[in-house]
Amino acid sequence: MPGSVNPRVQRFLAERTKLFKASEIRELLKLTEGREIISFAGGLPDPETFPREELAEVAREVILERGREALQYSPTPGVTEFRRVLKDFLRGNGVAVNPDDDVIITTGSQEALYLIGKIFIDPGDVVFVEAPTYLAALNAFRQFGARFMSAPVDEDGMKTDVLEERVKEAEREGLRLKMIYTIPTSQNPSGVTMSMERRKHLLEIAEAHDLIVVEDDPYSFFTFEEVDVKPLKTLDKSGRVIYLGTLSKILSPGLRIGWALAENWVVTSMELAKQSVDLHSSTLSQYIAMEAIRRGLVDKTVEKARKIYRVKRDAMLESLEDYFPQGCSWTKPVGGLFIFAYLPEGIDTKAMLPEALERGVAYVPGASFFAEGGGENTMRLNFSYPSVTQIREGIRRLGLLIKEKIGEA
Ligand SMILES: Cc1ncc(COP(=O)(O)O)c(C=O)c1O
Structure with a gap:
């Protein structure tokens, strides 16, 4: 339930409303609005694909x-x-x-x-x-x-x-x-x-x-x-x-x-x-x-999307190879909009997010996608929306941050 509800009005809310979960991450990402942030956080299609x-x-x-x-x-x-x-x-x-x-x-x-x-x-x-x-x-x-x-x-x-x-x-x-x-x-x-x-x-x-x-x-x-x-x-x-x-x-x-x-x-x-x-x-x-x-x-949009997203996915995969340190791994998707990255154990991607935002890059910490807990060291990276240039620069910044966390930089 949204944490900001005034206790005085709690009694009006149905029991089921208490099961609604406000996404802390969404709240955090709201802070990025209006700022120059390279966002790997959303799941938006590239508007270039819209006919x-x-x-x-x-x-x-x-x-x-x-x-x-x-x-x-x-x-x-x-x-x-x-x-x-x-x-x-x-x-x-x-x-x-x-x-x-x-x-x-x-x-x-x-x-x-x-x-x-x-x-x-x-x-x-x-x-x-x-x-x-x-x-x-x-x-x-x-x-x-x-x-x-x-x-x-x-x-x-x-x-x-x-x-x-x-x-x-x-x-x-x-x-x-x-x-x-x-x-x-x-x-x-x-x-x-x-x-x-x-x-x-x-x-x-x-x-x-x-x-x-x-x-x-x-x-x-x-x-x-x-x-x-x-x-x-x-x-x-x-x-x-x-x-x-x-x-x-x-x-x-x-x-x-x-x-x-x-x-x-x-x-x-x-x-x-x-x-x-x-x-x-x-x-x-x-x-x-x-x-x-x-x-x-x-059909035409699908053809266009395939081409655009393949290039962007490859740009992200290549950037991950170039900038993420040893000990990280990631998926190599055949489609869709996302790559999922696994960082070395001990790195908490939720705790790291404010620092990433400071450096102008956003992602979604992976833990909330795990229904039974775990995944604290994972992150979801969207490649469909940012440009190829943004992908390279954003992954470079994230790679540097991760290196600092594991004491490599
Ligand atoms: C797995 C999955 N299901 C459902 C949706 C919801 O899509 P929409 O409501 O836009 O059809 C999405 C959107 O990203 C998705 O990734």
């Missing part, structure tokens, strides 16, 4: 020619025509859409995470996650009282042998097991991609212990290297995967268009929950997104 001219044209046409519907209220699960276009788009990208499946349009995939928490999680229900994992998913599920159990990742993604052990441990303890939440491709924050073997193993575990699988997939459409993997949704044979996607990284996050593809009963429950959240996601955004997909604007 601004074409989107302006689409928006104008949509408003003038289809404005009677596009500016109107629309059905809670989304504009019917757009849902059809989206299903075809997903099929075309190798995501299986089964006869019993349906799709619901959400306000970014963040809303889908929230709705999933709302329809599935009772206090104490166990959610299995990667360590580290996406912080905003932890926070969305935490609000509903989720209990997290995690399995670490290595370069092949979530260690499913550990996952299996944790599932058995939860069963032995008599806990209520609900779901596995995973970001299998170009994971946020670690950047790693789960191997096919582990994907199959994860599904076997889900099957054997009757768990729902939430596959969060904002990044697989624009990997910058060939990866021979299929979505869990496509590999799934028992209809237990809920597949989340978003246009945030492949068109524009400002449109706030995400989706969940799952068996009908899941979509229907999400729809009921969504009604009281926002009635429906922006009709105008849905019409713009539909036309953007139809006209190939998403």
Whole structure:
């Protein structure tokens, strides 16, 4: 809960509000606003990837020619025509859409995470996650009282042998097991991609212990290297995967268009929950997104993003080689927006952040991505937003700071 709430008004707040966790890091990073800081902290796409001219044209046409519907209220699960276009788009990208499946349009995939928490999680229900994992998913599920159990990742993604052990441990303890939440491709924050073997193993575990699988997939459409993997949704044979996607990284996050593809009963429950959240996601955004997909604007953005991000990732990997001292290691992502770095044990990246900010560089300390603690010596570095020059200079400054910490400089 935000620490700044006046004690006098505490009694008005619902118990669940006390489960909201204010991010200390967000507070710290607020201090960077308006300052000349090289930021590796955010997760913003490069604005160069936004097809601004074409989107302006689409928006104008949509408003003038289809404005009677596009500016109107629309059905809670989304504009019917757009849902059809989206299903075809997903099929075309190798995501299986089964006869019993349906799709619901959400306000970014963040809303889908929230709705999933709302329809599935009772206090104490166990959610299995990667360590580290996406912080905003932890926070969305935490609000509903989720209990997290995690399995670490290595370069092949979530260690499913550990996952299996944790599932058995939860069963032995008599806990209520609900779901596995995973970001299998170009994971946020670690950047790693789960191997096919582990994907199959994860599904076997889900099957054997009757768990729902939430596959969060904002990044697989624009990997910058060939990866021979299929979505869990496509590999799934028992209809237990809920597949989340978003246009945030492949068109524009400002449109706030995400989706969940799952068996009908899941979509229907999400729809009921969504009604009281926002009635429906922006009709105008849905019409713009539909036309953007139809006209190939998403494919074009993906091609551009691939090129830009590959160059930036390589610049960051090279700078890390050049400037980070011995004893540090980092992931080599095939896609996504992040590299995750492991510093020598004993360095606390949260304690080091104010010093980094002093030197004009920001990152996200890794510990908050670990649901069960640990990761104090890790950091998440975003390479999509800063320029190549900023990447080199920022990593040089960070490298120097780390060297000072370990007494090398
Ligand atoms: C793993 C993951 N899930 C969900 C989201 C939320 O994206 P949006 O709400 O913009 O679709 C992000 C954004 O960075 C993400 O990295």
